[in-house]
Structures are given as structure tokens and as C-alpha cells.
Amino acid sequence: MTPIPDDKRRAAAAQSEACVDIAAFADEISANAASLDERWRMAQWLIEQLRQQLFDADALRRAVATANSQFDAAGVANLKINLTAIRRAAIAGRRAAAPARLSAAAIQADKMLLSLLSPGGALDPRPALGAPVGGITGRFSLRGRGRG
Numbered sequence: 254m255t256p257i258p259d260d261k262r263r264a265a266a267a268q269s270e271a272c273v274d275i276a277a278f279a280d281e282i283s284a285n286a287a288s289l290d291e292r293w294r295m296a297q298w299l300i301e302q303l304r305q306q307l308f309d310a311d312a313l314r315r316a317v318a319t320a321n322s323q324f325d326a327a328g329v330a331n332l333k334i335n336l337t338a339i340r341r342a343a344i345a346g347r348r349a350a351a352p353a354r355l356s357a358a359a360i361q362a363d364k365m366l367l368s369l370l371s372p373g374g375a376l377d378p379r380p381a382l383g384a385p386v387g388g389i390t391g392r393f394s395l396r397g398r399g400r401g
Contacts, residue, residue: 307376340377344370 314336321333368374
């Protein structure tokens, strides 16, 4: 059965409309790719800025720690600065909410970044709040208590 000319025109119109839709979709995806490139560049810049701030903060922390040691040696411990209290007060505050859908790589990166801010994290020399610091004080047995 051969299609009639009207069916050919409809098929050609549908194909032309599909090509226009695909071209519009390609333009949208190209714009998304350009935005993604811009965001990756901004993320790289922010990470480098963060690194520089961490380097500067570490230099200041070492200077204050040295001064604290000198205050101890001079017998004026009341002049010492509590570095942990300063750090914890400085990083306290609201955090951005993670979107509902994140890739596994984004979740891992988010956890890594948050670990820098967490008490007991990479930048905190003391254990996390509520962490056991005295070790286990009671008797502990892997065998259980059923023997006897």
C-alpha cells in the first residue's frame, strides 16, 4: 500500500518538527555545558582560595601556639589563647542544605569538606565533642557474659 500525498506531507512536517525540537534541545544542552564549565572553574577558584586561607590560618595558629608556650615559660599562663575555642566559634553557624539528589561523588566530596569543619576533624587537634577520651573504663569481653 502506497501512502497518499497527504500522509507524506504529515510525515515530512512531523520530521521537520522533530528536527526543530532536537535542535532546541541541543542548544539547551550546550548552554548547560557552558554553565557547568563556569561552575567547575568557580569551584576550582574557591578551593584554591580555601587552601590559601587554610595556609594563612595555620601560620597564625603556629604563631599563637608559640606565644602560648612562651607565656607558660614566663609563668603567665593566664595570657594564653584557647585556639580550639577560637576555631570552633569561628566555624559555628548555618550550613548549606544539600540537594535531595546528589551523585555518589558529590556526596563524598560534601562529606570531605564537612569533615574540615567537624569537631575532631582534620583541622581540630582535639577529639570530637562527646568522644571518649579516657579509654574504656569497664571490663569488656568479646566472648560475652554467658559463661559461668
